[in-house]
Every structure is written in structure tokens, then in C-alpha cells.
Amino acid sequence: MSELPTRIVTDSMIGLDMPDIAVWSERVAVVLGQNPGPFTGPGTNTYIIGTSRRPLLLDTGQGLPQYLPLLERGLLDTRGSEELQAIVLTHGHADHVGGVESVRRRFGPLGVSKKPWDKLDGGLDIQIVDEGSEIQTEGATLQALWTPGHAWDHLCWYMPEENALFTGDVVLGAGTTVIPPDGDLGDYLHSLRRLLGLDVAVIYPAHGPAIRKPREKIESYLAHRALRDAQILSGLRDGVGSVPALVKRIYVDVPEFLHAAAAMSVNAHLRKLERDGVVMRDGEEWALATGG
Ligand SMILES: [Zn+2]
Numbered sequence: 001m002s003e004l005p006t007r008i009v010t011d012s013m014i015g016l017d018m019p020d021i022a023v024w025s026e027r028v029a030v031v032l033g034q035n036p037g038p039f040t041g042p043g044t045n046t047y048i049i050g051t052s053r054r055p056l057l058l059d060t061g062q063g064l065p066q067y068l069p070l071l072e073r074g075l076l077d078t079r080g081s082e083e084l085q086a087i088v089l090t091h092g093h094a095d096h097v098g099g100v101e102s103v104r105r106r107f108g109p110l111g112v113s114k115k116p117w118d119k120l121d122g123g124l125d126i127q128i129v130d131e132g133s134e135i136q137t138e139g140a141t142l143q144a145l146w147t148p149g150h151a152w153d154h155l156c157w158y159m160p161e162e163n164a165l166f167t168g169d170v171v172l173g174a175g176t177t178v179i180p181p182d183g184d185l186g187d188y189l190h191s192l193r194r195l196l197g198l199d200v201a202v203i204y205p206a207h208g209p210a211i212r213k214p215r216e217k218i219e220s221y222l223a224h225r226a227l228r229d230a231q232i233l234s235g236l237r238d239g240v241g242s243v244p245a246l247v248k249r250i251y252v253d254v255p256e257f258l259h260a261a262a263a264m265s266v267n268a269h270l271r272k273l274e275r276d277g278v279v280m281r282d283g284e285e286w287a288l289a290t291g292g
Pocket residue numbers: 091093150151169
């Protein structure tokens with residue numbers, strides 16, 4: 001197995017710089033959530049969508065006080081207004097829903113559209129949307145696609161006016177998506193393959209820059225995951241059976257502070273391989289189910 005390539009997705013969120021407010025198309029502007037970090041890159045992209053003075057807001061960032069004045073300025077500069085029609089969410093992670101309450105305090109009791117998930121929705125008053133739901137605003141339509149894996153409640157939003165896809169955390173502008181312990185890598189791969197079947201000209205991700213070559217990006221994500229599987233199986237074949245040891249072996253060029261995220265990824269792969277009957281676990285040790 002020595003001829004395995006070592007890296008497929010080579011870009012990274014680390015050090016990526018983006019402006020606080022940017023216009024990406026006639027109907028799409030982006031305001032940064034002001035929450036940069038190892039998992040969020042330059043921060044969460046929140047999108048002003050539609051051509052009217054009352055556009056939609058897709059995702060709300062983390063709820064940091066520095067964000068609201070930027071959202072106000074973004075609306076004023078790009079739509080000449082201080083109004084929103086409604087809030088739409090990709091999923092319930094804190095860096096997407098955290099700003100809902102403060103945005104509603106500032107802009108009034110806006111509706112919040114989200115696929116429900118009891119686990120994360122505590123206290124949030126939502127309007128239920130799901131696979132096939134459509135939300136209209138002037139100049140733009142958002143169509144919901146259920147894309148679980150990163151999070152069970154995750155919706156991507158397709159905008160036919162630009163053949164654009166808002167991918168939330170399913171496809172990122174740089175680096176790869178984290179599959180947290182309550183995520184599911186099998187679901188995630190299924191979601192990616194589904195997105196490959198769509199006519200997509202541009203991806204507007206929840207973190208990082210727009211992706212102008214969507215197909216290449218999604219295919220590189222799939223190849224990256226296949227490579228991780230192969231690397232893990234190769235490690236197990238060589239008797240490297242614990243997650244920390246696998247991380248050390250596979251993520252040789254990744255800084256130490258990202259090893260927790262790497263361990264999360266290796267765990268996600270092992271859980272999927274276990275379900276596929278390829279590997280088995282004994283306490284903290286993993287091994288090939290077939291004996292190699
Ligand atoms: Zn997320």
C-alpha cells in the first residue's frame with residue numbers, strides 16, 4: 001500500500017482571510033459571523049439573499065455582538081434597507097443558529113425556517129421545513145435538500161436562479177468537513193453523491209470562499225474520504241489499532257492542535273467501517289474484521 005497518495009484535499013481554512021461584507025452576485029451578499037477559529041476558518045458566512053429591500057438571511061453566525069452592526073451595514077450597503085424578510089437555517093450547530101435571537105431582537109419577530117431536530121432545537125421557535133420545501137423572496141427561490149451526515153438536521157439550499165447551492169457545512173470553501181460524534185459518515189457520503197447529481201454552477205459554503213468548480217470539489221471530497229478509509233485499513237493491517245496511534249500515523253503533516261479534530265474524523269471512519277463489517281473493535285483497540 002506504499003503508493004497511496006498522502007493528501008488529496010490540500011487547501012486549508014487556517015489563515016484564510018475574507019472581507020466582513022462582500023457581494024457575490026446580484027442576489028447574494030455575505031456577512032462574516034465574526035467567529036474565526038480552527039473549525040470555522042474565517043468565521044461563518046451569513047447570506048443576504050434576494051434582490052428586494054427585504055431579503056432573506058441564511059444562517060446567523062454565533063451570536064457575537066460585533067456581528068449585528070456588520071449585518072446592518074451589509075443590508076444598508078447592498079439593499080438600501082434595514083429590513084429582513086425571514087431567517088433560514090442550514091442546521092442547528094451553534095455557529096449557525098447562535099445569532100437568531102439577537103437578529104430577531106434587532107429586526108423584529110422574523111420567522112425562522114429549519115428542519116427540526118429535538119437534540120439541538122431547545123427553545124428555538126421554528127417554522128418547519130424539510131426536503132422539498134421552497135422559500136421565496138424577490139429575485140430568489142430556495143429549495144431544501146436534506147443532506148444529513150455532518151448533522152442529522154442539515155439542509156442544503158438550492159437556488160435555481162443561479163444554479164447555486166448553499167451547502168452549509170456539507171461542502172466548505174477550504175479544507176474538509178468535520179463529522180462529529182453524533183454525525184454519520186455513511187450518510188455524509190450519500191449526501192455528497194446526491195449533490196453530485198445536481199446541476200450546480202457555484203457553491204456558496206457556510207465557511208470560506210465561493211466554489212466555482214463544484215463538481216471537482218465534491219469529487220475531491222469523496223476521494224479524500226476513500227483515501228482516509230484506505231489509510232486506516234493500512235494502519236490496522238500493520239497492527240496500529242488505537243485512534244491516537246492512527247492519527248499520528250495518518251496526519252503527519254497536520255499541526256498538533258488539530259489532532260482532536262483528526263481523531264474525530266478517524267472515529268467517524270471507523271464507525272462506518274464497523275457498520276460495513278470491515279473492522280471490529282475491542283475496547284479502545286480496532287482491528288480488521290477479516291484478519292487482513
Ligand atoms: Zn455544522
